[in-house]
Every structure is written in structure tokens, then in C-alpha cells.
Amino acid sequence: MTVKIYSASVCPFAHRTRLTLLEKGIDFELIEIDLNNKPDWFSQVSPYGKVPVIQHGNYTIWESAIINEYLDEAFPEPPLMPQTPRDRAMARIWIDFANNKFVPVFYKLLMEQDQAKQEELKQKLIENLQFMETEGIRQLSDNGSYWLGNGLSLVDLTFYPWFERFCILEHYRGVSLPDDCSFLRNWWNNLLQRESVKQIQNPSQFYLNQYQKYANNTAQGKTAQEMREAAV
Ligand SMILES: N[C@@H](CCC(=O)N[C@@H](CS)C(=O)NCC(=O)O)C(=O)O
Numbered sequence: 001m002t003v004k005i006y007s008a009s010v011c012p013f014a015h016r017t018r019l020t021l022l023e024k025g026i027d028f029e030l031i032e033i034d035l036n037n038k039p040d041w042f043s044q045v046s047p048y049g050k051v052p053v054i055q056h057g058n059y060t061i062w063e064s065a066i067i068n069e070y071l072d073e074a075f076p077e078p079p080l081m082p083q084t085p086r087d088r089a090m091a092r093i094w095i096d097f098a099n100n101k102f103v104p105v106f107y108k109l110l111m112e113q114d115q116a117k118q119e120e121l122k123q124k125l126i127e128n129l130q131f132m133e134t135e136g137i138r139q140l141s142d143n144g145s146y147w148l149g150n151g152l153s154l155v156d157l158t159f160y161p162w163f164e165r166f167c168i169l170e171h172y173r174g175v176s177l178p179d180d181c182s183f184l185r186n187w188w189n190n191l192l193q194r195e196s197v198k199q200i201q202n203p204s205q206f207y208l209n210q211y212q213k214y215a216n217n218t219a220q221g222k223t224a225q226e227m228r229e230a231a232v
Pocket residue numbers: 008010011012013014035049050051052062063064065220221222223224
């Protein structure tokens with residue numbers, strides 16, 4: 001039973017799932033969707049009209065964080081969630097933080113056109129990064145290479161796609177990773193060494209072009225609309 005993944009190379013959420021498939025060595029078939037021109041049949045496949053979606057046997061599963069946990073359970077080796085309830089709770093806290101705090105601020109800052117509001121959002125993004133540094137990786141990684149210690153986990157794969165796209169915020173909004181985020185910087189460098197990451201990495205220019213419509217706030221898709229409305 002090969003897994004089918006409907007994906008778009010620009011999409012950071014699909015990126016998470018592609019990394020999970022590669023890290024777990026799962027056989028998969030990738031169907032690239034042009035998000036600017038979605039095929040008519042796509043609404044039959046994707047209940048939210050978004051990527052990623054996977055099909056596995058008779059199941060269709062959507063939402064990247066849920067897909068990734070599904071894949072980790074359906075294909076147990078190598079495990080990408082920790083073993084104890086406490087550690088699994090920690091992993092889910094940081095996956096939730098990524099989805100509900102970090103990612104919306106990233107998009108809102110990119111789409112905001114008003115300079116004063118951009119400054120507020122920049123501050124918010126920096127606070128989030130410092131919180132990730134001090135409350136997250138600095139305490140949990142135990143000087144290891146990854147978010148939760150020595151082993152790669154879904155937390156790493158959940159955040160990484162936005163770091164590959166950090167060049168967008170640097171270029172369009174002049175933000176960089178704060179100097180005091182040294183654990184995050186090391187973590188980012190460690191992830192860049194992984195084969196899975198190298199295998200599907202895109203150059204900065206690809207993202208700068210693809211996200212131009214976000215940066216001038218003319219992006220029309222569902223995600224852009226949802227992120228405009230998201231509370232941060
Ligand atoms: N919460 C979803 C977000 C997925 C998402 O927003 N995907 C975007 C591409 S990055 C999409 O397919 N958008 C369709 C659209 O904008 O019309 C997940 O985690 O899977």
C-alpha cells in the first residue's frame with residue numbers, strides 16, 4: 001500500500017509531511033498540485049482544498065500535524081514521537097505552538113503593508129523565537145542536536161520548513177534570527193545536514209519569487225485569507 005501525497009513544493013505544511021515520509025523511509029507517490037490553478041478533481045481529494053493530503057489504502061488524511069502523527073503510528077520505525085506520556089505532551093505543546101503562534105505571525109508579518117503594524121509583528125515574531133529558544137529548545141534539547149534531545153522528532157520536522165523560508169522575512173521585512181537564539185541557530189544548522197532536508201531543499205530565490213504575492217498582500221488563496229484573519 002503505497003502512500004499517495006498531494007503536495008506543492010512551495011508549501012511549508014506539505015514540506016513537513018514530505019520530510020516525515022523521507023525520514024521514515026516510506027514508499028510514496030507524490031502528486032504535485034499547482035495551487036494557483038488547482039485541478040477540478042482536487043476538491044474530491046482534499047476536504048479543505050489544501051495540501052498536504054495523503055491517501056493510504058482506503059483512508060484520506062489531511063492536516064499536516066495529524067498526517068505526521070498518523071504516519072508515525074502506521075509506520076512505527078524509526079519512531080518520531082517520544083516514548084513517555086510527558087515527552088509526548090511536550091512534543092505536542094511545541095507542535096501546537098508552531099501551528100497556532102509561530103506560523104500565523106510569520107504569515108501576518110509577511111502580508112502586513114502598514115509599517116507600524118509590521119514593527120509590532122516583527123516584535124511578536126522575535127518574542128516567539130526567544131520563547132522557543134528559552135522555554136523550548138534550551139530546556140528540552142539537553143544540549144542535543146534536536147529539539148527534544150539527541151533524536152530527530154516530529155517537532156523538528158514541524159518547524160524546519162519555516163526556517164528554510166526564513167529568507168523571505170529577511171528579504172521582504174529585514175528580520176533575522178536574534179543573536180541570543182544560539183540553540184535555535186545550532187538546531188537549524190544540524191537540520192541542514194540531514195539527507196532528507198538536502199534532498200528536497202529549494203534555493204532562497206525560489207521562495208522569494210513564490211512568496212512575492214504574500215509580501216505585497218495580493219495572495220488570493222485560502223491560506224492567505226485564513227492567515228489575514230488569524231489572531232496572534
Ligand atoms: N493547517 C493546514 C494548512 C495547509 C495549507 O495551508 N496549505 C496551503 C498551501 S501552503 C494550501 O493548500 N492552500 C490552498 C489555498 O491557499 O487555496 C495543514 O497543516 O496541513
